[in-house]
Amino acid sequence: MQTYKLTNTYYKRAFLLPGLILLVAIIIFPLLFTIRVSLAGWNVSHAGLDFVGGHNWARAFHDRLFWDSMNRLLIFSFFTTILQYVLGFTMAMVAWRGIASRRFFRVLWLIPMMTTPSVMAIVWRSIFREDIGAANGIFHGLGLHPIAWSTEIFPATFTIIIAEVWQWTPFMFLILLAGLLSLPKEPFLAAEIDGASAWKTFWRVTFPMMAPISAGAIVIRLIEASKIFDSIFSLTSAGPGNATETPSYFVWKRYFTEFQISYGATLSLIYLIVAIIVLTIIGQIFARLSKPKGD
Amino acid sequence: MEKKRVNVRLVSSVATIALVASSVATWSLTAARADDAGMGPGPKAKAASFPAGGTVDYTKQPYTPDAYKGTAITKDGNRDCSYHNTSMKDYSGQTLHVLAPPPPNMGEPMEQHGAEFTKLTGGKVVVDHVDVGSLYSKAQTAFQSGISPWDVVVNFSTWIGDFQQDYYSIPTKYTTGNGELATMLPLYKQIYSWNGETKLFGIDADRHFLKYRTDVINDPTAQAFYKQKTGQTLQVPQTWTQYNLMAKTFNGYAAAHQPAGVPFSGSVEIMKRDDLMWSAFINRVAPYAKNPNVKTGFWFDANMTPQVNNPGFVRGLTEFVDAAKNYIPQGGQNFGLSDEISAYGAGKGLFSYTWDDAWSQSNQPDSPIKGYVLAAPNPGAETVWNSNTKKWDTPAGGVNRAPYIAWGWSSAIPKYSKNKQMALDFLCFFANQANHQIDLSIGRTGVNPSRSADFTEAFWTKNLGWGKDATDSWLATLKTYSSAHNRVFDLRVPGNGQFMSALADGVAQALAGQATPQAALDAVAAKWKDIEQQIGVDKIKAAYQNVLKLENS
Numbered sequence: 001m002q003t004y005k006l007t008n009t010y011y012k013r014a015f016l017l018p019g020l021i022l023l024v025a026i027i028i029f030p031l032l033f034t035i036r037v038s039l040a041g042w043n044v045s046h047a048g049l050d051f052v053g054g055h056n057w058a059r060a061f062h063d064r065l066f067w068d069s070m071n072r073l074l075i076f077s078f079f080t081t082i083l084q085y086v087l088g089f090t091m092a093m094v095a096w097r098g099i100a101s102r103r104f105f106r107v108l109w110l111i112p113m114m115t116t117p118s119v120m121a122i123v124w125r126s127i128f129r130e131d132i133g134a135a136n137g138i139f140h141g142l143g144l145h146p147i148a149w150s151t152e153i154f155p156a157t158f159t160i161i162i163a164e165v166w167q168w169t170p171f172m173f174l175i176l177l178a179g180l181l182s183l184p185k186e187p188f189l190a191a192e193i194d195g196a197s198a199w200k201t202f203w204r205v206t207f208p209m210m211a212p213i214s215a216g217a218i219v220i221r222l223i224e225a226s227k228i229f230d231s232i233f234s235l236t237s238a239g240p241g242n243a244t245e246t247p248s249y250f251v252w253k254r255y256f257t258e259f260q261i262s263y264g265a266t267l268s269l270i271y272l273i274v275a276i277i278v279l280t281i282i283g284q285i286f287a288r289l290s291k292p293k294g295d
Numbered sequence: 296m297e298k299k300r301v302n303v304r305l306v307s308s309v310a311t312i313a314l315v316a317s318s319v320a321t322w323s324l325t326a327a328r329a330d331d332a333g334m335g336p337g338p339k340a341k342a343a344s345f346p347a348g349g350t351v352d353y354t355k356q357p358y359t360p361d362a363y364k365g366t367a368i369t370k371d372g373n374r375d376c377s378y379h380n381t382s383m384k385d386y387s388g389q390t391l392h393v394l395a396p397p398p399p400n401m402g403e404p405m406e407q408h409g410a411e412f413t414k415l416t417g418g419k420v421v422v423d424h425v426d427v428g429s430l431y432s433k434a435q436t437a438f439q440s441g442i443s444p445w446d447v448v449v450n451f452s453t454w455i456g457d458f459q460q461d462y463y464s465i466p467t468k469y470t471t472g473n474g475e476l477a478t479m480l481p482l483y484k485q486i487y488s489w490n491g492e493t494k495l496f497g498i499d500a501d502r503h504f505l506k507y508r509t510d511v512i513n514d515p516t517a518q519a520f521y522k523q524k525t526g527q528t529l530q531v532p533q534t535w536t537q538y539n540l541m542a543k544t545f546n547g548y549a550a551a552h553q554p555a556g557v558p559f560s561g562s563v564e565i566m567k568r569d570d571l572m573w574s575a576f577i578n579r580v581a582p583y584a585k586n587p588n589v590k591t592g593f594w595f596d597a598n599m600t601p602q603v604n605n606p607g608f609v610r611g612l613t614e615f616v617d618a619a620k621n622y623i624p625q626g627g628q629n630f631g632l633s634d635e636i637s638a639y640g641a642g643k644g645l646f647s648y649t650w651d652d653a654w655s656q657s658n659q660p661d662s663p664i665k666g667y668v669l670a671a672p673n674p675g676a677e678t679v680w681n682s683n684t685k686k687w688d689t690p691a692g693g694v695n696r697a698p699y700i701a702w703g704w705s706s707a708i709p710k711y712s713k714n715k716q717m718a719l720d721f722l723c724f725f726a727n728q729a730n731h732q733i734d735l736s737i738g739r740t741g742v743n744p745s746r747s748a749d750f751t752e753a754f755w756t757k758n759l760g761w762g763k764d765a766t767d768s769w770l771a772t773l774k775t776y777s778s779a780h781n782r783v784f785d786l787r788v789p790g791n792g793q794f795m796s797a798l799a800d801g802v803a804q805a806l807a808g809q810a811t812p813q814a815a816l817d818a819v820a821a822k823w824k825d826i827e828q829q830i831g832v833d834k835i836k837a838a839y840q841n842v843l844k845l846e847n848s
Binding site for chain 2: 041043044045046047048065129130131133136146148149150151153236237238239240241242243253256257258259260
C-alpha cells in the first residue's frame with residue numbers, strides 16, 4: 001500500500017513536470033529575470049546585473065510622460081471597448097434576428113478580425129494620409145476642408161480609435177452572437193405573450209440575460225486593448241508630439257531604441273501591475289453587476 | 296497533509312529552477328568578455344579569375360541580374376581590392392556573417408557585392424537583414440554579452456561613441472597608399488576614426504544641404520511677385536530668416552514648371568518624431584547655436600551643461616514650429632525621411648534641406664522637376680548665440696554659416712569576430728572603385744560621394760544623366776562643406792540614441808503645440824542631465840572630446 005502511494009505520487013509529479021517546465025520557462029523565469037533586471041542599472045554603456053536597489057522604480061514613479069501615457073491608455077481602452085461593445089451587440093442582434101444574406105454578412109464582419117493588425121494599420125494610414133489619403137479625398141470631393149488626421153491631437157486620437165474599433169468589433173460580435181444563440185427561448189415567448197414591445201424585450205429580457213457574457217467579452221477586450229501597439233506604431237508613431245503614446249509604445253521606445261534595459265524592464269513591470277489591478281477591479285465590478293438579481 | 300507537502304515541494308522546486316536559471320543568465324551576462332583577436336584562417340592564393348582592368352557588368356551580377364540593365368557597367372579599378380585582386384583570394388569553405396538593414400539602403404549592395412565576392416573567392420557571405428530600427432539594439436545586445444554573431448555590422452556613423460570599444464581598428468593599409476579608402480576626403484576619415492584609430496569602414500558619406508526650385512528663385516515673374524509682397528530681392532536664401540520668408544510667401548504659389556495637380560508648398564521637411572526628425576532639426580538650429588568663437592562645444596559647455604535649451608536652440612525651434620504651422624505640405628508634420636524624399640521629388644516644395652536622397656530623386660530622368668532644382672549650402676543666421684558671454688553675437692560678414700555634417704551609413708568589424716581577415720577583404724571589395732561607382736550610380740543603395748574621384752562633374756552628367764548646372768551646384772556645395780571650419784557634427788557619445796530621442800520628444804511636443812519651444816527644450820535639457828547621470832558624466836565628457844575635435848577642426 002505504502003509502495004503504491006509513493007509510486008502514485010511519483011507519477012503525479014512526473015506528469016506535472018512538462019507543464020511545470022514550460023511554466024517556468026515561459027512565465028516564471030522571464031518574470032523573475034525582469035524583476036532582477038529592474039533592480040540593476042543596465043543601460044547603453046553599462047551591461048550586466050549590478051544592484052541599484054529601487055532607483056529605477058523611483059524614477060518610473062516620477063516619470064510624468066509614462067503616467068501621461070497610462071492615462072491615455074485608459075481613455076483609448078474605454079472608448080474603443082465601449083464602441084466595440086455597442087456596435088458588436090448591434091451586429092450580433094441583427095445576425096441573431098436574421099436578415100437577408102446573414103451568412104454572407106457573418107463572414108464579412110469577421111474579415112477585420114482575421115487581418116493582421118499591422119497590415120490593417122497600414123491600410124488605415126493610407127486612408128488617413130492627409131495629402132493623398134482617401135478620407136481627405138472624400139472631404140475634398142464634398143467641398144469640405146481636409147482634416148489633419150495625424151498631425152492634430154483630436155483627429156489623431158480619433159483615427160486610432162476608428163482603426164481599433166474596426167478591427168476588433170467582430171470579436172465582440174462573435175462572442176455576443178454565441179451568447180445570444182445560447183439564450184433559452186422561454187423568456188422571449190413569455191414576453192411575446194405579455195405583448196412586450198421589441199425594445200422592452202431587449203431591455204428587460206435580452207440585455208439582462210446577456211450581462212454575464214457581455215461582462216466577459218468586455219473584460220477580454222479591455223485586456224487586449226491595454227496592449228495596443230500596432231495601430232499606434234503604424235498610424236501615428238505616437239504623435240503628434242506624444243498625444244497618442246501609450247505605455248506599450250513608451251516602454252518599447254525606452255527599451256529598444258534607447259537601450260534603457262533596466263528602466264524599460266521596470267516600466268513594463270509597473271505596466272503589468274497596474275493592468276492587473278485595474279482589470280481585476282473592473283472584472284469584480286462587472287461580476288457583481290451581471291449577477292442575476294435574487295441570487 | 297500529503298497533498299499540501301507535495302504542493303510545497305512543487306512550489307519550492309519551481310522556485311529553485313527559476314532561481315538557478317536566473318543565476319545562470321546573470322552569470323553569463325556578467326562574465327568577463329574575451330577580446331578575441333582572431334583573424335581567421337584567411338585566404339589561400341589562387342590564380343586570378345577576373346582579368347586586370349576587366350569590365351564589371353552588374354547586368355550579369357548574381358544577386359538581381361535584371362535589376363540594372365544598361366545602367367551599371369564600369370571598368371575594374373587598380374587598387375588593392377579590385378575585382379582582379381580579389382579574384383586571387385580563395386575563401387572556399389569559409390562563411391562571413393553580415394548584419395545589415397533590408398534592401399535597398401545598404402541591404403541591397405551588401406547582397407550584390409556579397410554575391411560577387413562569393414563568385415570571385417568561393418567564400419560564402421550570409422547577410423542577416425534586420426529593420427533599421429533594430430540595427431542598434433541587435434548589435435548592442437550582442438556586444439554587451441561579449442559576442443558577435445556577425446563578422447561585419449552595418450551601422451550609423453553616429454553610433455561610434457557607443458560602439459568604438461567593440462570595433463576592431465581598421466589597419467592603415469586600407470586607408471593609405473593603394474588602399475581602397477585612401478582617396479576618401481580627410482573630413483570623412485576623421486568621422487570614421489576614434490582617438491586616431493580608424494574604427495569604421497567608410498562606405499558612405501553624408502551632409503545636409505539645401506535644394507531649391509529654380510523655376511521660382513530664378514524666375515523673373517516670381518522675383519517680381521516676391522518684391523511686391525515683401526519688398527525684398529528674391530535670391531538663394533543666405534539665412535534661415537530669408538528661407539522662412541520665401542517659404543511662407545511662396546506657399547501655394549503656382550511655380551512656372553509645377554507638375555500638374557501637385558500642390559506647391561514653401562518647404563518640405565522631416566517632422567515626424569521617430570523618423571530622423573532630430574537630424575533635420577539640427578540644421579534649423581546650427582547657425583544660431585554654433586558660434587565659431589566658442590570652442591567649448593555645440594551640445595554641451597565646458598561643464599557638460601546641456602546647451603539644447605540655449606536661446607540659439609530656442610530660436611531654431613521657434614522657426615521650426617512656425618514652418619509646421621505655415622508652409623509645409625498638407626500632412627507634412629508627419630513626414631519622415633522617405634516622405635520628404637518622395638514629396639520633394641514629386642515637386643511639392645520650394646525648398647528642402649536634409650540628405651542627398653531628395654536631391655537624387657529630383658534629378659532622376661523620370662523626375663517631374665528635373666532641370667528645375669539646384670543645390671546650395673544650408674542657410675546661415677544673421678545672429679549667433681555665444682554660450683560663454685550669454686549674448687547674441689553678430690557674425691563677421693553678416694552671416695554665420697554652420698553646415699551640419701550629418702551621420703551616414705557605415706560598417707565595422709566587431710572585435711569579437713573570429714573571421715576578421717575575410718571581413719576586411721569583403722569590406723575592402725565592397726568599397727572598391729568599381730563597386731563604389733556602381734553604388735553611386737544606382738542611387739537607392741544609400742552610398743553617397745566621399746572620395747576625391749566622386750567630385751568630378753563628368754561622372755554624374757555622363758553616368759547618371761544629371762544636368763550640368765545641377766551637378767556643378769551640388770559639387771560646389773559639397774566642396775564648401777569639406778573646407779568649412781564652423782561645422783556641426785552629431786553627438787557621438789555613448790547614449791547618442793537616448794540623447795537624440797529626448798531631443799525629438801521635446802521638439803515634437805513643441806510642434807504639436809503641447810509645450811512652448813522654451814518649455815519643451817528646458818525639459819529636454821533636464822532629461823539630458825539625467826542621461827548624463829545614468830551613463831556617467833566623465834564617460835560622456837571623455838567621448839565628447841572627440842566631437843569637439845571635429846567641431847573645432
